[in-house]
Amino acid sequence: MPGIGSALLVVAFGAAxxxxxxxxxxxxxxxxxxxVSGRRAIYCVAGLVVASMVLLEIAYLRSDFQFALVAQNSSxxxxxxxxxxxxxxxxxxxxxxxxxLLALFSSAVLFATRHxxxxxxxxxxxxxxxxxxxxxxxxxxxASPFDALSPVPxxxxxxxxxxxxxxxxxxxxxxxxxxxxxxxxxxxxxxALITRRTDxxxxxxxxxxxxxxxxxxxxxxxxxxxxxxxxxxxGGYWAWDAVENAALLPWLTGTAFIHSIQIQEKRGMxxxxxxxxxxxxxxxxxxxxxxxxxxxxxxxxxxxxxxLGKPFLAFIAIAxxxxxxxxxARLPYLxxxxxxxxxxxxxxxxLANNLVxxxxxxxxxxxxxxxxxxxxxxxxxxxxxPPWFDRYTVPLALVLVLLTGIGPALxxxxxxxSSLKRTFxxxxxxxxxxALVLIAFTPAEDSVLSLVMFVLAVFTLTVxxxxxxxxxxxxxxTSDDGFVLSFVNVVRRNRRRYGGYLVHVGIAILFxxxxxxxxxxxxxxxRLSPGQSTEVGGYKVTYERATAAVGDDASGTGAPIALxxxxxxxxxxxxxxxxxxxxxxxxxxxxxxxxxxxxFEGEATSEVDVRWGPIRDFWLAVQPxxxxxxxxxxxxxxxxxxxxxxxxxxxxxxxADVYRREAPPATFRTLVSPLVIWIWLGGGISVLxxxxxxxxxAGTSRARSIAAARVGRELSRA
Amino acid sequence: MDPSRKRRTRLIVALSAALLxxxxxxxxxxxxxxxxxxxxxxxxxxxxxxxxxxxxKVVNGSVKxxxxxxxxxxxxxxxxxxIPVAYSGTVPDPFREGREVVVTGKVExxxxxxxxxxxxxxxxxxxxxxxxxx
Numbered sequence: 001m002p003g004i005g006s007a008l009l010v011v012a013f014g015a016a017x018x019x020x021x022x023x024x025x026x027x028x029x030x031x032x033x034x035x036v037s038g039r040r041a042i043y044c045v046a047g048l049v050v051a052s053m054v055l056l057e058i059a060y061l062r063s064d065f066q067f068a069l070v071a072q073n074s075s076x077x078x079x080x081x082x083x084x085x086x087x088x089x090x091x092x093x094x095x096x097x098x099x100x101l102l103a104l105f106s107s108a109v110l111f112a113t114r115h116x117x118x119x120x121x122x123x124x125x126x127x128x129x130x131x132x133x134x135x136x137x138x139x140x141x142x143a144s145p146f147d148a149l150s151p152v153p154x155x156x157x158x159x160x161x162x163x164x165x166x167x168x169x170x171x172x173x174x175x176x177x178x179x180x181x182x183x184x185x186x187x188x189x190x191x192a193l194i195t196r197r198t199d200x201x202x203x204x205x206x207x208x209x210x211x212x213x214x215x216x217x218x219x220x221x222x223x224x225x226x227x228x229x230x231x232x233x234x235g236g237y238w239a240w241d242a243v244e245n246a247a248l249l250p251w252l253t254g255t256a257f258i259h260s261i262q263i264q265e266k267r268g269m270x271x272x273x274x275x276x277x278x279x280x281x282x283x284x285x286x287x288x289x290x291x292x293x294x295x296x297x298x299x300x301x302x303x304x305x306x307x308l309g310k311p312f313l314a315f316i317a318i319a320x321x322x323x324x325x326x327x328x329a330r331l332p333y334l335x336x337x338x339x340x341x342x343x344x345x346x347x348x349x350x351l352a353n354n355l356v357x358x359x360x361x362x363x364x365x366x367x368x369x370x371x372x373x374x375x376x377x378x379x380x381x382x383x384x385x386p387p388w389f390d391r392y393t394v395p396l397a398l399v400l401v402l403l404t405g406i407g408p409a410l411x412x413x414x415x416x417x418s419s420l421k422r423t424f425x426x427x428x429x430x431x432x433x434x435a436l437v438l439i440a441f442t443p444a445e446d447s448v449l450s451l452v453m454f455v456l457a458v459f460t461l462t463v464x465x466x467x468x469x470x471x472x473x474x475x476x477x478t479s480d481d482g483f484v485l486s487f488v489n490v491v492r493r494n495r496r497r498y499g500g501y502l503v504h505v506g507i508a509i510l511f512x513x514x515x516x517x518x519x520x521x522x523x524x525x526x527r528l529s530p531g532q533s534t535e536v537g538g539y540k541v542t543y544e545r546a547t548a549a550v551g552d553d554a555s556g557t558g559a560p561i562a563l564x565x566x567x568x569x570x571x572x573x574x575x576x577x578x579x580x581x582x583x584x585x586x587x588x589x590x591x592x593x594x595x596x597x598x599x600f601e602g603e604a605t606s607e608v609d610v611r612w613g614p615i616r617d618f619w620l621a622v623q624p625x626x627x628x629x630x631x632x633x634x635x636x637x638x639x640x641x642x643x644x645x646x647x648x649x650x651x652x653x654x655x656a657d658v659y660r661r662e663a664p665p666a667t668f669r670t671l672v673s674p675l676v677i678w679i680w681l682g683g684g685i686s687v688l689x690x691x692x693x694x695x696x697x698a699g700t701s702r703a704r705s706i707a708a709a710r711v712g713r714e715l716s717r718a
Numbered sequence: 719m720d721p722s723r724k725r726r727t728r729l730i731v732a733l734s735a736a737l738l739x740x741x742x743x744x745x746x747x748x749x750x751x752x753x754x755x756x757x758x759x760x761x762x763x764x765x766x767x768x769x770x771x772x773x774x775k776v777v778n779g780s781v782k783x784x785x786x787x788x789x790x791x792x793x794x795x796x797x798x799x800x801i802p803v804a805y806s807g808t809v810p811d812p813f814r815e816g817r818e819v820v821v822t823g824k825v826e827x828x829x830x831x832x833x834x835x836x837x838x839x840x841x842x843x844x845x846x847x848x849x850x851x852x
Binding site for chain 2: 232233234359362363366367370371374378380381382383384385387388391392525527592601623625627667669
């Protein structure tokens with residue numbers, strides 16, 4: 001069976017190469033049939049890789065351990081949901097996911113533009129085919145998802161316990177959709193450069209893909225943060241870890257890109273900047289994919305040294321040199337059609353926002369790669385920690401939120417002083433009022449930077465609210481719409497504009513969550529015996545009793561043993577009970593850990609008990625001290641090593657029960673984190689905003705009529 | 719001022735601001751960085767008061783709890799040089815004897831006094847070793 005998968009990939013590789021060659025040949029010699037055939041080759045690639053993905057998924061579902069990949073990260077006792085999603089927990093599987101998404105996205109864009117962009121599209125198809133071919137090449141020669149095992153093992157390793165979390169399983173496809181999505185505007189940018197068609201038409205056709213990619217990537221990053229907060233047992237959602245940063249980098253430059261292309265669309269400016277941004281975003285996306293698996297930087301994500309390093313770096317280098325060279329060669333075609341008229345214009349503020357975003361990206365890039373940089377410069381590997389990142393990213397983030405508030409409320413070209421007064425009078429009043437309220441009624445002034453962030457968020461929210469209010473008011477004047485209908489209609493008719501505002505509102509809320517939860521979190525680590533209590537953030541936490549479950553894990557991760565605690569939490573007369581636990585997965589090392597001991601000495605993961613709340617979260621993780629079980633475990637290793645599985649299971653249950661009865665002191669980490677839920681709610685609002693902007697409607701039909709008009713013009717010329 | 723000169727001045731101002739920022743970035747990253755070392759490096763030479771990031775394997779049988787503190791020793795990846803660590807704070811899930819960990823801290827009396835919560839465990843054995851074998 002694995003042979004079929006490999007065969008599918010070989011054919012897909014051939015089709016991808018063919019796509020690249022046929023498209024370029026067709027475009028150069030003006031033979032349309034070659035271009036059409038090249039485009040269809042991409043559909044073929046998509047069909048083939050989807051088929052191989054399905055084949056692999058079926059193997060996972062059936063626990064077919066002929067497939068080495070299935071044996072490596074699945075097992076018969078892995079829960080079905082995690083069997084399905086275990087595919088992308090491995091290196092080879094994630095490459096297959098990458099190329100599958102790429103082929104689907106490419107097919108979608110090439111199908112949608114099949115009647116437009118006669119010049120650009122063939123080259124874009126060639127670039128996309130080339131990228132797909134590279135990933136297929138990696139799978140064929142370096143990390144095949146279809147290696148066969150012989151003899152076929154009876155049982156597999158199971159999925160890494162740390163990854164057994166719903167957010168973690170949706171996170172990779174989201175992230176990869178983001179990475180892959182940005183290759184679409186990249187491919188069209190390259191096509192536009194090659195054909196010297198450097199007007200905004202390539203942007204119009206791929207803008208949607210950029211926004212879709214941006215949304216996916218953002219969701220991926222936020223899901224990663226959610227996993228970190230609710231699964232990793234340390235209580236944070238962001239640690240400036242190399243791999244987190246790797247996902248953030250293309251998101252930052254991508255954010256800059258979706259803003260700056262508007263300036264090219266409206267004013268014909270910033271052409272060099274836009275192509276450079278999309279090239280940078282694509283390269284950073286490749287780098288992100290590579291970093292996760294490479295192990296070149298220390299990270300919790302480092303899944304061991306990979307063999308992909310050299311071909312991947314070579315590909316990134318070729319892509320970088322090729323695209324930069326192309327941009328330089330086409331500089332004469334990338335001159336601006338217009339100049340910046342005034343600093344008080346939307347384009348000036350979008351430009352400023354771009355500089356801040358690129359600045360942020362540079363800071364994150366420098367910090368992430370600092371270990372490599374310092375080793376190259378000083379010969380010693382050094383690294384910078386979160387405080388270094390915070391020093392630069394916090395002020396930049398503040399400026400960013402400010403610009404987010406001001407930018408969209410300005411007009412293109414030039415805003416008059418009177419319109420400025422009209423636009424910003426109310427928001428400024430809201431800022432003053434907001435600051436006073438915050439200082440009077442909350443402890444916000446204890447952290448100046450957070451206070452500034454809250455106030456800036458108030459500003460941004462008021463500007464967005466005011467714009468909507470005024471838009472609806474203007475609509476009521478020019479139509480018979482009633483009060484409610486005027487809001488609905490003004491949004492419906494300006495989806496991009498109000499979608500954008502909604503995204504900004506979500507981002508401002510997200511930053512409020514980040515500022516509040518990082519400045520005002522209360523955290524305690526306490527070692528408690530049953531009956532003892534600790535205080536954190538106004539909560540009294542009492543350890544009541546220990547729990548032990550064998551073969552009955554409530555969290556659905558399939559862990560055989562779960563040791564936990566029941567705690568009573570009290571605040572202002574209200575009480576509730578939390579039940580954090582820790583899941584133990586057996587190690588495979590019988591020789592070192594013993595036949596019974598291995599059930600306690602393998603991986604262990606925290607099942608944190610989080611009480612989400614709009615004002616604050618109560619978060620508690622337990623770390624049982626199983627050294628108390630050393631004696632019974634040693635005893636059991638001696639006596640029951642050769643016993644049957646059933647007896648061993650009984651012995652394990654008995655040992656776990658010792659933990660429940662004796663309840664040795666356990667370590668509890670408790671966090672009371674204000675407004676942290678708003679990080680994800682704000683993110684959700686932003687996603688809604690992006691969907692609103694993306695929703696096909698007036699915008700597309702207009703684009704269609706523009707395209708029709710252009711075809712008409714070309715026909716009349718011919 | 720004529721427009722082209724104005725534009726040039728603007729460009730120079732913007733570029734020097736960017737350069738200043740980049741300079742600050744470079745300078746602070748080198749001065750604030752912690753150096754990655756192995757136990758033998760720290761034993762051979764360690765400046766008092768300087769923070770090091772030490773990577774090593776947890777020595778078998780060295781892990782002890784003393785009240786809220788965790789005490790263990792780490793050794794070089796290849797070799798026997800080892801140094802004791804005094805640590806407090808959260809112990810990451812995959813922490814085990816024999817595994818590779820990273821701690822950040824100062825060296826005091828031949829012991830690494832680790833910063834609170836600085837313990838990082840590199841991702842574990844079972845899922846990577848299999849891969850290396852294949």
